[in-house]
């Protein structure tokens with residue numbers, strides 16, 4: 001049995017210290033070690049995007065990153081998106097308004113991908129093609145994407161950027 | 165937890181990484197993990213020791229000299245995609261990176277990892293072959309450089325020794341009057357390419373003075389179409405020339421599978437070579453006028 005490896009990972013602003021096996025990927029760390037089950041697991045080999053979280057602000061597939069690799073880094077998951085009282089943030093509200101989800105399995109990953117785009121937008125208007133290219137990294141089997149593209153375009157207009 | 169148990173090491177220098185690879189049994193270097201970790205999750209790869217190259221500062225970044233770009237092997241695909249220096253001085257590489265995976269994988273995936281994984285459907289090896297990148301690898305005995313031609317050894321296999329790591333690649337700056345194009349065909353954008361092509365073109369007046377035509381997806385490693393290059397060189401790039409090059413591409417012996425059999429890939433190779441030459445030609449004109 002390989003040695004356990006001590007890690008200190010900042011998730012949604014809270015610091016968690018654990019000892020983990022090197023083979024534990026970040027998605028399992030989030031779900032099993034600190035009970036944040038909002039990050040979903042679909043394929044566990046980097047295809048579906050359900051496990052998308054932000055590491056130091058950049059979207060990554062958390063099934064393709066080891067928990068030990070995030071030692072000392074900050075991770076944002078879907079649990080950190082809404083306000084403490086449960087008020088939806090603009091991305092969540094827009095997805096709800098535009099019927100951008102049905103079963104919701106893909107939604108945590110979709111929200112984190114759009115969140116990264118909002119951070120990186122530099123205040124410019126995104127095109128539908130760019131939105132579709134970004135969302136192509138998140139598989140959705142229910143919605144047909146139109147609702148989530150509409151939602152993303154709404155929160156990625158200069159007027160609505162930076163409103164969280 | 166999906167992979168078999170392994171030990172994890174995070175060296176902070178190339179020398180330490182090489183020493184770990186040399187001394188530990190069944191050790192593998194980990195770059196961005198966008199190919200190796202899926203293989204480990206599927207247990208198609210089962211290293212006993214994983215040597216993470218992610219904390220070695222020397223391996224990251226794009227450095228510009230008068231005539232070259234030196235790109236660290238651990239530079240992420242996302243930073244290449246956004247690099248103004250790459251867009252300006254190596255636009256073919258920029259265009260190839262635009263086709264690599266999704267933003268969520270480009271944030272982690274590295275140029276060195278993609279080159280060393282050498283997937284036949286990957287874009288960066290095709291660009292590397294067309295751009296004649298030089299590879300520098302470091303092992304216990306020091307560093308050596310090799311051309312792209314010396315790099316592939318077989319399917320998903322390079323000529324790197326098990327205790328060597330790719331540290332950086334050098335690529336000459338593309339000159340403003342050179343035309344270029346990277347095109348690929350796949351069923352969904354961001355998938356691996358079924359067939360891809362990279363073209364780099366220099367004209368002397370109306371005539372082709374130098375051209376590189378490289379195909380991906382038809383063999384285990386990128387194929388340089390020497391015959392097409394020879395046919396094009398010294399001639400005008402007119403429809404006849406495009407057709408001749410396309411015919412050579414479509415006649416090249418080709419690997420395939422059930423989904424994309426050889427005849428299909430050969431057809432794609434012909435079409436893509438014709439389109440890429442046309443696009444590269446347009447770009448030589450744009451830059452001359454600019």
Ligand code: FES
Nearest residue numbers: 042043044049063
């Ligand atoms: S679970 Fe990570 S990409 Fe599917």
Ligand code: FES
Nearest residue numbers: 102104140141142
């Ligand atoms: S809402 Fe069901 S998979 Fe996307």
